[in-house]
Amino acid sequence: MQVGVLGTGGVGQTLAAKFASLDHEVMMGTRDVQAALARTEAGYGAVPLAEWQAKNPEVKLGTFAEAAAHGEILVNATAGMASLDALEMAGAKHLAGKVLIDLANTLDFSKGFPPTLSIANTDSLAEQIQRAFPEAKVVKTLNTVHMQVMVEPSLIAGGDHHVFVSGNDAGAKAEVTKILKEWFGWREVIDLGDITSARGAEMYLALWVRLMGSLGTPMLNFKIVR
């Protein structure tokens, strides 16, 4: 399958490498390819892009628009506060009719710790994306776990824990659920409801960052019990 991963940070690198390892044709998109390759620093969980590309030559690099055009399925792995801009650059016509998996969180560390969310409570990033690109099939998922856990849930508790999907399109949620289970190894995927239910998944981050602090590790998740 042709997959377009928007964002070249830790989440983008992790997802792109996973898709490529499953023999999908992956293109990773960024604002300015040459500028991104020239950077010697890297964000949280990432390595400098040139170094990453040398290790993952099967993953193509392109602009946001090129990666979005390439993908039959798209992944928003940009930083949440920059996602709408990045998707605008990707172009509505390249998103139309496609499943857009939104992994982003709008964590704002500009005032230090604890971070706040730039969108919360009465709206969510996923809803804003869905409103801005009504022809895309936005599915929020995986934003509730650390990037490594996203694609390898067995890293914690033998994989016995939960992840969510939120979205307006039942077919798109079914497709994403299949990817989560069959490609990434998630055992249980809970359908939270329509795209407004992404508020819950996004607002959970305020608890997640505290749990990470209290437990001293980002390698955590929760298992719903009844």
Next chain:
Amino acid sequence: MQVGVLGTGGVGQTLAAKFASLDHEVMMGTRDVQAALARTEAGYGAVPLAEWQAKNPEVKLGTFAEAAAHGEILVNATAGMASLDALEMAGAKHLAGKVLIDLANTLDFSKGFPPTLSIANTDSLAEQIQRAFPEAKVVKTLNTVHMQVMVEPSLIAGGDHHVFVSGNDAGAKAEVTKILKEWFGWREVIDLGDITSARGAEMYLALWVRLMGSLGTPMLNFKIVR
């Protein structure tokens, strides 16, 4: 021990009955005792107060101020959007120096479902209470589970799941943790941090209401796995 429970709704009734069953001297506080006893309707999870009192004669009824004066330990079981007013009526002098267990959520259903929170993201109810009553030792806890689960965690998954405490006073958190474990039967209590960490516990409600919808029951919680 003398316990003051502020609020006579479902949460207040549940907590007051539990404390009384453990032979503590409980007074439940409300705005206007006669008006409350005259009401024939009851909120979520509650029975009309006169009926409840007939079944629980060992629990005294008083005003917010009387219940706060009575308690060596206080519990805020009022509706979150009314909590600050209720505590104002309870009186700062009756809260000073005492552990104040805050169970409330500021769920606002005025615009229908999904509810929003009247306070979120950059602040929390628990922080507002702590700021308004700096001499109280506010500990946020139990707001992440259904009222029945609060006092009987074994109702789901044999009690193998988690609850949190947030607060600025380490001694108060230790006392509340002891109550949670020894009186209510919680096995694992995670200290999230200072009172600002209550934002995480309160914002989780946006996810909780969706989980309740998806799973079709409020009898749910999560177990943190690593």
